[in-house]
Amino acid sequence: MSVGWWFALLVVLPTLIAGAYYAFVASDIYESEARFIVRTRSGGGGGGGGSDGGGGRVAAMASLFTNAGPGQEEARAVVAYLDSTAAVAALRQNLDLVELWRRPEADFLARLWWERPEIEWLLWYFRRRVMVDFDPETSVLRLRVQAFRPQDAQQLAQRVMQISEELVNTFTARTISDTLRVAQEDLAKAEQRVVAAREAVIAFRQREQAFDPTSSAGAAVETISRLEAALTQARADLQERRSYMRPDNPQIQVLQNRITALQAQIRTERTRLNRGEEALPQQVAGFERLALEQAFADRALTSATASLEQARSDALRQQVFLMRIADPYLPEYPGYPRVWFNLLTVFISLSVLFGIGWLLTVSAREHAS
Amino acid sequence: MSEAFGALGKPEEGRDFSRTLNGFAIQWRVVRALLLREMQTRFGRNQLGFLWLFLEPLMLALAIAFVKSFVLGRGREYPGVSTFVFCLVGYLPYFTFRAIVSRAPGTLRSNMSLLYHSHIKLIDVVLARHLLEAAAVVTVMTMIVFGIAIWADLPPNNVPALLFGLILLFLYAQGLGLLAAAGSAASEVVERLIHPLVYLSLPLSGALIPLHELPPKLREVLLWNPQAHIHEMVRDGFFGHVLPSYYSPGYLLFAAALVNLLGLAALRAVRPKLEF
Numbered sequence: 001m002s003v004g005w006w007f008a009l010l011v012v013l014p015t016l017i018a019g020a021y022y023a024f025v026a027s028d029i030y031e032s033e034a035r036f037i038v039r040t041r042s043g044g045g046g047g048g049g050g051s052d053g054g055g056g057r058v059a060a061m062a063s064l065f066t067n068a069g070p071g072q073e074e075a076r077a078v079v080a081y082l083d084s085t086a087a088v089a090a091l092r093q094n095l096d097l098v099e100l101w102r103r104p105e106a107d108f109l110a111r112l113w114w115e116r117p118e119i120e121w122l123l124w125y126f127r128r129r130v131m132v133d134f135d136p137e138t139s140v141l142r143l144r145v146q147a148f149r150p151q152d153a154q155q156l157a158q159r160v161m162q163i164s165e166e167l168v169n170t171f172t173a174r175t176i177s178d179t180l181r182v183a184q185e186d187l188a189k190a191e192q193r194v195v196a197a198r199e200a201v202i203a204f205r206q207r208e209q210a211f212d213p214t215s216s217a218g219a220a221v222e223t224i225s226r227l228e229a230a231l232t233q234a235r236a237d238l239q240e241r242r243s244y245m246r247p248d249n250p251q252i253q254v255l256q257n258r259i260t261a262l263q264a265q266i267r268t269e270r271t272r273l274n275r276g277e278e279a280l281p282q283q284v285a286g287f288e289r290l291a292l293e294q295a296f297a298d299r300a301l302t303s304a305t306a307s308l309e310q311a312r313s314d315a316l317r318q319q320v321f322l323m324r325i326a327d328p329y330l331p332e333y334p335g336y337p338r339v340w341f342n343l344l345t346v347f348i349s350l351s352v353l354f355g356i357g358w359l360l361t362v363s364a365r366e367h368a369s
Numbered sequence: 370m371s372e373a374f375g376a377l378g379k380p381e382e383g384r385d386f387s388r389t390l391n392g393f394a395i396q397w398r399v400v401r402a403l404l405l406r407e408m409q410t411r412f413g414r415n416q417l418g419f420l421w422l423f424l425e426p427l428m429l430a431l432a433i434a435f436v437k438s439f440v441l442g443r444g445r446e447y448p449g450v451s452t453f454v455f456c457l458v459g460y461l462p463y464f465t466f467r468a469i470v471s472r473a474p475g476t477l478r479s480n481m482s483l484l485y486h487s488h489i490k491l492i493d494v495v496l497a498r499h500l501l502e503a504a505a506v507v508t509v510m511t512m513i514v515f516g517i518a519i520w521a522d523l524p525p526n527n528v529p530a531l532l533f534g535l536i537l538l539f540l541y542a543q544g545l546g547l548l549a550a551a552g553s554a555a556s557e558v559v560e561r562l563i564h565p566l567v568y569l570s571l572p573l574s575g576a577l578i579p580l581h582e583l584p585p586k587l588r589e590v591l592l593w594n595p596q597a598h599i600h601e602m603v604r605d606g607f608f609g610h611v612l613p614s615y616y617s618p619g620y621l622l623f624a625a626a627l628v629n630l631l632g633l634a635a636l637r638a639v640r641p642k643l644e645f
Binding site: 137 | 388396585633
């Protein structure tokens with residue numbers, strides 16, 4: 001056989017078979033395309049501007065380093081989701097994927113090969129017919145859906161957009177509930193603490209029959225010091241009068257009585273302060289602990305309230321949503337299969353392989369001559 | 370070339386086929402013998418030749434890792450990808466590529482005398498040299514990959530992808546090597562150009578920088594170069610999803626097949642100039 005025959009057998013014939021398939025068997029495939037973007041409310045890349053200050057700049061820098069703008073993670077999550085069995089299962093709930101890809105007009109090669117496919121095979125086919133590209137530069141997601149009828153392609157594309165949107169919404173709901181839940185729990189705890197502290201103070205007052213042990217202790221100490229001052233004064237007076245009065249002078253008597261009375265009074269006051277059922281210093285210590293707890297609880301409540309506010313505004317800012325740029329359209333011209341491109345690919349590839357094989361064979365034969 | 374094809378249209382088909390098989394068997398023996406001979410000349414006397422195969426990529430990777438981390442300061446780093454390992458994995462395929470392509474012209478010159486033997490053809494010499502290079506570099510790569518797996522605790526992520534990438538690398542380099550050998554046999558200018566071109570391909574191949582870091586426009590331009598696909602594929606095989614990679618095995622396969630076809634044809638075309 002000459003080269004020509006071999007070429008005809010190995011290159012031209014397969015190309016012709018492929019051509020015959022495209023000419024007589026292959027069914028039209030319609031493709032519907034949609035574009036959407038996943039973005040956060042804060043949005044706009046590094047455009048946080050002056051109001052955001054340092055935080056905005058740091059975030060912009062971080063996004064520069066990780067190559068991820070706002071909403072990019074979520075966009076990638078959408079791409080990952082649409083590549084999973086979860087998405088196929090979600091789509092199957094209200095769209096018969098198998099029937100859609102086994103329409104009577106579909107040819108035997110292009111259609112879904114199984115009547116009751118396992119989920120893995122269905123996913124394999126799904127990946128061939130539903131394609132999502134993510135452009136990291138513009139953050140635009142491009143969805144392409146292929147089916148054998150224009151309506152099918154459009155309907156399926158719409159449904160895919162819908163489940164993507166649902167996924168993104170669950171992200172938002174989750175973020176909001178998570179952020180708020182923690183803040184709300186903190187607030188509830190702080191409130192309880194304040195109430196408990198107040199109640200402890202009230203109970204203390206009822207038990208000790210004292211409104212404010214600190215100030216009454218202060219008053220007692222003040223009384224003692226006033227009495228002591230009076231005592232010192234009285235002693236000084238006595239000393240002074242003794243220098244020019246006789247010891248049996250009634251004035252001296254008076255002073256001595258006064259000194260005795262003051263000393264007795266001071267002793268009583270001291271005893272009252274230090275002893276007894278509930279000594280005043282202990283009372284004061286206990287009360288001050290309670291008062292301190294109350295002050296802390298108040299402060300914690302203030303900060304919990306503030307952080308709840310913060311969380312609320314944060315959650316609002318973190319909201320992610322899917323924005324439709326171009327809705328799936330109803331295809332009018334069957335863009336697939338790309339007959340000429342495919343045939344040319346087959347022909348050129350086979351020719352190149354044939355050429356290599358031929359050159360190798362020729363050089364091998366020369367060894368035998 | 371047409372006369373080469375024309376000479377083969379023999380009438381007896383059964384004998385034709387057995388002659389082809391016989392030819393392949395003889396060629397295989399010739400290539401094997403040449404391979405052993407090449408091995409003798411290259412690694413026979415001292416072991417330095419083989420040692421150098423290890424040392425060069427290791428030293429270069431060390432140097433780049435040093436420059437990157439100490440001179441330029443901390444650049445962008447991916448978690449789980451050390452600069453040293455990254456450079457090593459990036460440079461090894463380029464090292465193979467360079468070894469095959471830039472040695473190709475010398476192959477013909479140094480083996481010219483062998484062509485006096487009627488059984489030894491031009492292509493056998495080139496094939497033997499390429500196989501030797503491939504075997505050497507695959508050995509080095511295997512040992513380095515094992516070393517990284519053991520000492521850096523970083524086993525390759527996807528061994529089939531790594532292996533397939535290396536095979537495609539070899540095929541592509543082999544095609545270009547054939548072209549280089551034929552070209553340098555045809556004209557001295559081509560021979561002079563091969564070395565600078567091979568070195569110039571280092572920055573264009575994305576061997577030492579992940580394509581993921583480049584701006585998308587530049588990435589698209591670089592992806593016209595099959596070498597960039599090779600490097601991305603090898604990196605994907607090694608690092609997996611730690612480092613997003615961009616390559617198309619189909620494109621690479623087609624490019625490899627095309628340069629092989631062109632190389633084989635070119636070698637045939639320059640044959641009258643060289644054979645006796």
